[in-house]
Amino acid sequence: MFNFELTDEQRQMLDTVSRVRKDVIEPNATRWLDGTFPHDNMKSLAEIGILGMTVPEEYGGMGANVFDTMLVLEEIAKGCYVTSMAVLGEVGTQTRIIATFAPKPLKDKWLPAIADGKAILAICMTEPDVGSDLGRMRTNAEVKGGKVILNGAKTLISRAEEADLFIIFTRVNGVDGSKGIGCVLVEKDTPGLSADACYHTIGGEKLADLRFDNVEVPLENLVLKEGAIRKLMSAFNTQRCLNPSICLGMAEASLEASVRYMRERNAHGHPIGDFQGLRWKVSDMYIQIEAGRGLLYRAAASADPFPDPTLAAMAKTFVNEMSIKVCSEGVQIHGGYGFINDFAVARNYAGVRYGSLGGGTTELLRNMVGKTLVERMDLTTGVAGMGYF
Secondary structure (H helix, E strand, O other), rough: OOOOEEEEEHHHHHHHHHHHHHHHHHHHHHHOOOOOOOOHHHHHHOOOOHHHHOOHHHHOOOOOOHHHHHHHHHHHHOOOOOHHHHHHHHHHHHHHEEEEHHHHHEEEHHHHHHHOOOOOOEEOOOEOOOOOHHHHOOOOOEEEEOEEEEEEEEEEEOOOOOOOEEEEEEEEEOOOOOHHEEEEEEOOOOOOEEEEEEEEEEOEEEEEEEEEEEEEEEHHEEEOOOOOOOHHHHHHHOHHHHHHHHHHHHHHHHHHHHHHHHHHHHHHEEHHOOHHHHHHHHHHHHHHHHHHHHHHHHHHHHHOOOOHHHHHHHHHHHHHHHHHHHHHHHHOHHHHHHOOOOOOOHHHHHHHHOOOHHHHHHHHHHHHHHHHHHHHOOOOOOOOOOOOO
């Protein structure tokens, strides 16, 4: 028998997060639309241990798995996209790379600070001319004796102005192609590092250009040398469950707001919820949300310690695209009010548009799923109904 119920511990955790969402995060959701970082919300979430969710217990965190982390991000996103993305920076790939691959001195320095909410992290992958094709990355870390010298540029980086530590995907020692990709950690205020938050997104965040001009760090900061692309992408598959969990939360919030509005708004002498056309809209929204939840929860449950890449790709593709449709319908149900940022459905519609762009585009992920089918499916048994080939 399959059990799809959350445990008592998970429900208690979500109840705690939900109280913070309703009391602190939701009432001030419009405050962060100008690009201001939500420090107040982060402080409240740090106080209940959320920012240290994925920090191992020996460093003061919860040691939570991908599934529980996904549940929490889904709940936070129901209240505020900007805050959920800020939290993602603390509980996502960045922290897991440090916890899994960094040497002990770096773990000792950074993991307790992350757990206490005293260290903001930024992951740096995208370059001005390089998105998904990591093999063309130009930023390079050259090992010279006991030092690493970093040169290059990154773009569209979240939390750059607030970050205390940058987790940078980079070429190492000029080795060509994807086999040359590794990872280096750089602290803020390191000479040669500059950031310019010159982009303001429709979701409310600010994104930055970063430049590295002979940035010098200790050799131990090269946490993954060349040839580590598989390890890096295994860790990055975590993001392919956490990104859509944010989209799922915003889709749920838009559905809930739409049902409330349909009960309160009157037209032609009746609540608009009496009209079949609008009932069909929320019905389809709910069906799509639950279909996405099933895919996403299954992918997150596969993590050991990182999610199965194909399950994560399928879940992210579906939930990213589903959430755009659901949040668009939420705007439509609210009519002209749905186009006003004071209404959550408008903010959700802007926020979910990020999902299919970050963490691997849906086009890229469809290629991954297709490759798996063509190269790995057993032609005799086909696709197992409840299994995975």
